[in-house]
Amino acid sequence: QVPLVESGGGLAQAGGSLRLSxxxxxxxxxxxxMGWFRQVPGQGREFVAIMNWSGGSAYYADSxxxxxxxxxxxxxSTVELQMxxxxxxxxxxxxxxxxxxxxxxxxxxxxxxGRGTQVTVSS
Numbered sequence: 574q575v576p577l578v579e580s581g582g583g584l585a586q587a588g589g590s591l592r593l594s595x596x597x598x599x600x601x602x603x604x605x606x607m608g609w610f611r612q613v614p615g616q617g618r619e620f621v622a623i624m625n626w627s628g629g630s631a632y633y634a635d636s637x638x639x640x641x642x643x644x645x646x647x648x649x650s651t652v653e654l655q656m657x658x659x660x661x662x663x664x665x666x667x668x669x670x671x672x673x674x675x676x677x678x679x680x681x682x683x684x685x686x687g688r689g690t691q692v693t694v695s696s
Contacts, residue, residue, distance in 0.1 A: 577669045582690030585659050589694070593654040595669030595687060604671040604685065606678045607645055607652040611665035611692075618668065622654060623675050632675060636662070659694045666691050 581593040593609065608623030622643035624631040631643050642655040652669060669687040672678030 576685045577671060577687035579667065579669045579687045579690040581653075582667060582692045584693045584695065587660050587694055587696050589659050590655070590657045591659065591692060593656065593667055593669075593690060593692070595652045595654075597650040597652070597671065597685075604673060606672045606675040607643075608670050608672070608675070608678050608683070609643060609652075609654045610668045610670055610681065611663075612668065612689075613665045618681055619665075620679055620681065621667070623679050624652075625675060632679060656692070659692075661694045661696045664692060664694050
């Protein structure tokens with residue numbers, strides 16, 4: 574059983590919106606932080622957004638600040654990423670990740686990773 578499963582990717586036009594969701598199974602114990610990363614072929618994985626399961630402050634990459642919003646639902650074990658004002662530079666495979674703390678996960682060190690969902694933004 575895959576501990577993290579992403580959904581909600583797809584095709585959007587520039588200026589449009591998409592909402593990604595990540596469902597976590599009971600196998601992700603000992604994790605306090607959830608986040609989203611993205612990767613373009615030939616490039617490294619890039620931090621997008623992160624927050625604790627319990628809520629509180631969220632942290633965003635400068636490139637998405639003001640356009641993307643991360644949220645968690647502890648009762649449902651889900652984390653979502655609302656993406657607004659999309660532009661072609663947002664095209665990537667988006668990965669959900671779980672980690673011990675936001676500080677550690679923000680550096681790309683996660684205990685669990687999803688398989689990714691593709692987001693494509695056309696101009």
